[in-house]
Amino acid sequence: MLHSLLVILLLLVPRGARPAPSDPVQVVEVDLVYARATLLRGRGGAVLVDTGLPGAGARILGVAHRAGIEPEDIELIVLTHVHVDHAGGAAELAQRTGARVAVQAAGQGLLAAGLGAPVVPHTPLGEVIAWVGDDHRVPAYDAEIVVEDRLDLTPWGIDGFVLAAPGHTACSQAVVVPGQLAVVGDLIVGPSKSPQIPNLRELPDQVISSIQAVLAYHPQQLYLGHVAPVPEERAVALVDAR
Numbered sequence: 001m002l003h004s005l006l007v008i009l010l011l012l013v014p015r016g017a018r019p020a021p022s023d024p025v026q027v028v029e030v031d032l033v034y035a036r037a038t039l040l041r042g043r044g045g046a047v048l049v050d051t052g053l054p055g056a057g058a059r060i061l062g063v064a065h066r067a068g069i070e071p072e073d074i075e076l077i078v079l080t081h082v083h084v085d086h087a088g089g090a091a092e093l094a095q096r097t098g099a100r101v102a103v104q105a106a107g108q109g110l111l112a113a114g115l116g117a118p119v120v121p122h123t124p125l126g127e128v129i130a131w132v133g134d135d136h137r138v139p140a141y142d143a144e145i146v147v148e149d150r151l152d153l154t155p156w157g158i159d160g161f162v163l164a165a166p167g168h169t170a171c172s173q174a175v176v177v178p179g180q181l182a183v184v185g186d187l188i189v190g191p192s193k194s195p196q197i198p199n200l201r202e203l204p205d206q207v208i209s210s211i212q213a214v215l216a217y218h219p220q221q222l223y224l225g226h227v228a229p230v231p232e233e234r235a236v237a238l239v240d241a242r
């Protein structure tokens, strides 16, 4: 009797801040060997998050095709930030799909000028990354959508939004589908088993608060820019450890 009462009481306890489930979004991961891109298919078309290095278009569209997504289905390209391994394929993919490109306001001028966002190392590995990739230019593209902090994705059939997530770069942004997933670019880096804050930090003081802002929406999986996705609890542990 006591046990049943307890169960009933537990069932009555509200789930706190956990958001109401959004319509499920299908995720297609595109492993580009070095970088990663992510396709999100909601109601209707698809949204591509990140575009790899210059020349990655054929591989991304090939993976999309095998998942049943044709170029014309991709109506929006979101760039998590303007580094060449994420924004390098934007111009080519916009041309091949007809999609509009969304970039955070702080990155618009850089992308239009063909310049990458600053590469600011904070660790020895960061120094190596900065040295290896010392040509930071990207193919220039005049983005159609300049995101001022946030962009609602419901017009593209996804119950989520793009959210400013500065830290790795000033122009970093994340895609968030509350209660389901987030695509965070290089806001969090590998290894997937013990994710870390990025080695490159243009705005180091804002990395943790940006991760916290994403985690406030309880994404079950966080898709990263270079390694396999991590579950929510590993990202929470990363923040808790700081």
Ligand SMILES: [Zn+2]
Pocket: 081, 083, 086, 168, 186
């Ligand atoms: Zn980056």
